[in-house]
Amino acid sequence: xxxxxxxxxxxxxxxxxxxxxxxxxxxxxxxxxxxxxxxxxxxxxxxxxxxxxxxxxxxxxxxxxxxxxxxxxxxxxxxxxxxxxxxxxxxxxxxxxxxxxxxxxxxxxxxxxxxxxxxxxxxxxxxxxxxxxxxxxxxxxxxxxxxxxxxxxxxxxxxxxxxxxxxxxxxxxxxxxxxxxxxxxxxxxxxxxxxxxxxxxxxxxxxxxxxxxxxxxxxxxxxxxxxxxxxxxxxxxxxxxxxxxxxxxxxxxxxxxxxxxxxxxxxxxxxxxxxxxxxxxxxxxxxxxxxxxxxxxxxxxxxxxxxxxxxxxxxxxxxxxxxxxxxxxxxxxxxxxxxxxxxxxxxxxxxxxxxxxxxxxxxxxxxxxxxxxxxxxxxxxxxxxxxxxxxxxxxxxxxxxxxxxxx
Ligand code: NIG
Ligand code: FE
Numbered sequence: 001x002x003x004x005x006x007x008x009x010x011x012x013x014x015x016x017x018x019x020x021x022x023x024x025x026x027x028x029x030x031x032x033x034x035x036x037x038x039x040x041x042x043x044x045x046x047x048x049x050x051x052x053x054x055x056x057x058x059x060x061x062x063x064x065x066x067x068x069x070x071x072x073x074x075x076x077x078x079x080x081x082x083x084x085x086x087x088x089x090x091x092x093x094x095x096x097x098x099x100x101x102x103x104x105x106x107x108x109x110x111x112x113x114x115x116x117x118x119x120x121x122x123x124x125x126x127x128x129x130x131x132x133x134x135x136x137x138x139x140x141x142x143x144x145x146x147x148x149x150x151x152x153x154x155x156x157x158x159x160x161x162x163x164x165x166x167x168x169x170x171x172x173x174x175x176x177x178x179x180x181x182x183x184x185x186x187x188x189x190x191x192x193x194x195x196x197x198x199x200x201x202x203x204x205x206x207x208x209x210x211x212x213x214x215x216x217x218x219x220x221x222x223x224x225x226x227x228x229x230x231x232x233x234x235x236x237x238x239x240x241x242x243x244x245x246x247x248x249x250x251x252x253x254x255x256x257x258x259x260x261x262x263x264x265x266x267x268x269x270x271x272x273x274x275x276x277x278x279x280x281x282x283x284x285x286x287x288x289x290x291x292x293x294x295x296x297x298x299x300x301x302x303x304x305x306x307x308x309x310x311x312x313x314x315x316x317x318x319x320x321x322x323x324x325x326x327x328x329x330x331x332x333x334x335x336x337x338x339x340x341x342x343x344x345x346x347x348x349x350x351x352x353x354x355x356x357x358x359x360x361x362x363x364x365x366x367x368x369x370x371x372x373x374x375x376x377x378x379x380x381x382x383x384x385x386x387x388x389x390x391x392x393x394x395x396x397x398x399x400x401x402x403x404x405x406x407x
Pocket of ligand 2 (some may be wrong): 075318319
């Protein structure tokens with residue numbers, strides 16, 4: 001029995017499991033869904049023979065069908081907008097110099113603290129709708145624009161409310177260590193203690209986040225501060241992540257991988273040693289090419305060194321108001337190919353399998369196999385290579401989440 005048949009696609013492009021080395025590209029393929037799960041997939045004839053008459057058919061002739069994309073790194077919940085800073089940056093001012101004058105992250109913190117839970121929910125809801133319309137079916141959402149107890153909890157509660165408003169699946173991350181808030185400018189240690197002794201235990205108690213993340217970089221947190229925060233988070237049962245080597249390599253990747261982080265993200269200034277540390281520890285290396293692009297920089301991360309070292313490589317959008325204001329993860333496909341020099345099959349993996357691994361997801365999301373949740377995207381493209389090559393427009397045709405057609 002099938003509730004839904006996605007029929008006769010020009011190509012099904014997917015990894016058949018998390019540990020599969022090679023993707024499958026099936027020409028003339030179909031996929032059958034029942035009770036929210038994939039029940040059959042393969043060449044159209046085989047699938048059609050294997051199932052009873054489906055209740056609903058999506059004609060996918062001429063189309064590409066992939067797993068829903070998994071965007072494993074976004075800063076979803078914030079208020080305000082920073083187009084003026086963007087224009088200043090493009091005229092030559094640096095991201096770090098604007099940030100040191102109270103702009104950057106802190107200007108968004110100011111707007112976010114003032115916004116109500118309702119306003120933030122409305123903003124987050126619209127962003128999620130736009131992500132879904134670009135093919136993302138699972139998204140990670142970080143806090144980090146509140147930076148005090150009340151405002152961080154507010155942002156995390158907004159994330160909880162958003163779960164009910166959108167079919168997109170959410171993973172919640174606490175990023176209290178995103179910047180030192182203005183009231184702690186002269187007392188960094190005090191802010192780190194506020195996080196470890198008060199905010200983190202409260203977030204754990206209320207079950208508001210699965211991950212704890214730290215921005216460890218020039219102008220943000222030191223390696224030692226990161227270690228203190230992540231160790232406490234680990235004690236409290238959080239899984240861990242870290243923003244590392246975006247502007248400067250402070251040696252944090254080695255430390256983070258030893259602490260057992262699930263992923264290290266950004267890595268623009270990382271090299272062979274960091275790649276080896278990821279490969280050795282099984283840490284996912286997450287690249288965010290939209291950020292380098294949006295900042296108008298040319299030193300894209302060295303993803304090939306990580307791939308060649310055998311590390312699991314993910315690509316995410318880093319959606320945020322400062323350095324990557326773009327909900328569309330599929331816009332990062334061309335960037336990954338042209339600037340990270342990733343091969344199309346590696347990009348497919350990076351946005352499905354590796355995205356799942358970066359979020360500790362093991363329920364079948366991100367792969368196509370019998371029994372996996374049916375999160376499926378149908379694209380107006382006849383192959384995955386075509387989707388890599390045809391850029392700047394949204395080629396999305398249909399989105400299915402948990403077996404329900406949502407777009
Ligand atoms: O991931 N790197 C730190 N945080 C964001 C930027 C945040 C902002 O500018 O608001 C990032 O790039
Ligand atoms: Fe980020």
